[in-house]
Amino acid sequence: MNKLIKKIAIVGPESTGKSTISILLAQHYKVSWVPEYARYYCENLVAPYTLQDEINMYYGQLALEDAILVTSEKKFIICDTTFVTVKIWSDEMLGETPQIVLDALPKRPYDFYLLMDIDLPWQDDPLRDFPDKREYFMDVWHKELKALNANYKVISGLGDERIKNAIAAVDEFLSK
Template sequence: MTKKIAIVGPESTGKSTLTKLLAKHYDTLWVAEYARYYCAALTAPCTMQDEINMFHGQIALEESILAITEKDFIFCDTTFLTVKIWSDEMLGETPQMVLDALSERTYDLYILLDIDLPWQEDPLRDFPHMREHFMATWHKELKNLEANYIVVGGIENRLQNAIAAVDQFLRSV
């Protein structure tokens, strides 16, 4: 069974970059963040239906990678837990199908990226002033799931710290 290692965290913490670098380092596959592509095409504020679409899209991307790999593990550039966090924050509720899937579709390790990197402007990022809030939210959500997670930070040595976390995880399985 292929293990899933999720790279998660608030906006502008280097998730996409780190996910690609880790996949290259370990010569494995990675799953892109579906919401980035979806939101880039939005022409109106995000709705509950959009969140549901992003949930299904993220799962479909993961399933497509899992279907073609024989690797022991893959990396996921975020997870559908992001849908819960954004739905709660922006719409005041989470679609029930997302809540139901949280306990059914688990990840073997979450690497929660710290907010120690400088903010990088991006048209799809909205909350530079709320990084602490979202970091606390990620901690809360991962604890609620009783998830296996580790916080990884470092500006100059972020990749090396993440590799050390993954190596530790791999030794334990």
């Protein structure tokens, strides 16, 4: 894995435009992006998910990320979410986080996070669960990022304003 390549993570509560922003940023900067593994995994679940499913999603997200890192020839990649999401969902839905995830949090940092704000209207999706808990999850994301001492910026705005704000934040990060 190439540790010289910076990882910029797009994170936040449900229905905040993470995937859209990830793709648009990757296109804008002409860099690779890592899709959200959990989406593909959950689309194929036929029973309520378990702690083992969370572990599987953790491994899947890292495998996708590592595959992109070893093939990228750019200075950075865009990650549509991170395995921090596994921690947040495990805590919320199952009351605990797999130890492997807790152990990896300080060992696999991301260089910069864009925390998507909850100012976008909710969009229904079969894989989304909590339209009424967006503020709660925004607070959880702040707490988790602060616990990691993460370098992050909240990205707000509707329509083109959101991607312009994200590009400005990435440009500022890259200029340092």
